[in-house]
Amino acid sequence: MLITDLEFIARQAAEKADDYEAFRYYIELDERSDEALDELVEQIATPIIAAIDCTTCANCCRHLDVYLTEADAQRLSSGTFIPYSTLLHQYIDREHAAQVEEWGMFQQKPCVFLKDTLCSIYEYRPESCRIYPMFTPDFRWTLEDTFGGIGLCPIIYNVIEQLKIQLGW
Ligand code: SF4
Ligand code: SF4
Known part of the structure; x- marks a missing residue:
């Protein structure tokens, strides 16, 4: 079981x-x-x-750091209509991600796109979410x-x- x-x-x-x-x-x-x-x-x-x-x-989605690529960010921006510059400034942390050689990571944990137990941007979620x-x-x-x-x-x-x-x- x-x-x-x-x-x-x-x-x-x-x-x-x-x-x-x-x-x-x-x-x-x-x-x-x-x-x-x-x-x-x-x-x-x-x-x-x-x-x-x-x-x-x-x-x-509540506990892990979520890393993104630049392509992830672009797909997320065009899919959700969140302006790319807003995404970069309000949602994505480039500095801390760079310390582990990643392009970017979501600033908030739990993930800001988590609604109850569902992903509110499921179609546009980063690749790292898809493969985990x-x-x-x-x-x-x-x-x-x-x-x-x-x-x-x-x-x-x-x-x-x-x-x-x-x-x-
Ligand atoms: S983007 Fe969606 S799948 Fe990825 S951590 Fe956030 S809520 Fe979970
Ligand atoms: S991959 Fe599925 S089972 Fe594992 S923590 Fe995420 S939601 Fe839960």
């Missing part, structure tokens, strides 16, 4: 932080090829992504990002818990 209780997931992630850290190193050292590991993770993640309804969750959470390709080489989301994203939490079982952890 999938677990979607956000408080439970956050608590579990905090209480089992050492266990997750150890599991992360176990994955890094696992003898499977990167391709075989990606295939296994895809097999686990696909039904979990299909079964969890993001429109009732939106926890990532991303497990493959290169699952083994993006473990830091993935494991960083265990305590906030039910999809990630359930995928990692299933992976633990599959790898005999």
